[in-house]
Amino acid sequence: MSENLADVCRYLSHGVYVVGVASGELRHAFTAAWVMQVSFNPLLLAISINPAHYSYQVLQAGGVCTVNVLGQHQYALAEHFGRSGVTDKMAGFNWHTDQSGAPVLSESLAYFDCKVSHYTDAGDHKVAICTVLAARQLQHGSPLLYGQTGTMDGSEKFYQDAK
Ligand SMILES: Cc1cc2nc3c(=O)[nH]c(=O)nc-3n(C[C@H](O)[C@H](O)[C@H](O)COP(=O)(O)O)c2cc1C
Structure with a gap:
């Protein structure tokens, strides 16, 4: 049994997504686990993003994104x-666009093409509430789960001062 916050929080179930962002000709993407559906009608997704990420700047500037499963x-x-600080992070992968112009990862299981409706503050993160413009399944398969990524995100250090 563990009382370690990082260990216990891994019991919260999340999928693993590549969030694609765009602003004009600029395209970028980052891995996210803190993504969830928050409304049926309209269909809304919430994405929790660290405002220090380069992706956040692009998301704020462009107001559009994709959630790729x-x-x-x-x-x-x-x-x-x-990974952060990678130049040309998108290179070597196939991308296409749907309605918003944000990059869709063509090899994902499914994607949601979104427009940011508004942001809300959530502690050290910002939550982007996104309206789904289009959604499509691209492949059959089971989603990767956050718990299966172990310590890949290096998040243990962020729990040290957590109350
Ligand atoms: C499995 C996994 C899940 C992650 N989930 C999130 C998340 O939900 N929100 C977030 O802001 N960052 C999350 N990250 C961290 C970002 O993907 C990471 O900091 C990335 O380098 C940011 O990219 P950028 O600085 O190029 O925008 C996650 C990373 C991994 C590996």
Whole structure:
């Protein structure tokens, strides 16, 4: 049994997603686990994003994003898009666009094409509430789960001062 916050929080179930962002010609993407549906009608998703991420700047400037669902076999993609300071992070992958113009990861299991409705503050993160413009399944398969990524996100250090 553990009372370690990082260990206990891993019992909260999340999927693993690549969030694609765009502003004009600029495209970028990052790995996110803190994504959830928050309304049926209109269909809304909430994405919790650290405002220090480069992706946040692009999201704020462009106001559009995609949520791309990773499959069990796509651990390496979660790792790749979870790195910061990578120049040309999008290179070597196939992307397309739907209505918003944000990049859709063509090999994802499914995607949601979104427009930011508004932001809300959540402690050290910002939560982007996003209206879904289009959604589509692209492949069959089971989603990768956050718990299966172990310590990939290096989040243990953020719990040290948590109350
Ligand atoms: C499995 C996993 C889940 C993550 N979930 C989130 C998340 O929900 N929100 C967030 O802001 N960052 C999350 N991150 C961290 C970002 O992906 C990471 O900091 C990334 O480098 C940010 O990219 P950028 O600075 O190029 O925008 C996660 C990372 C991993 C590996």
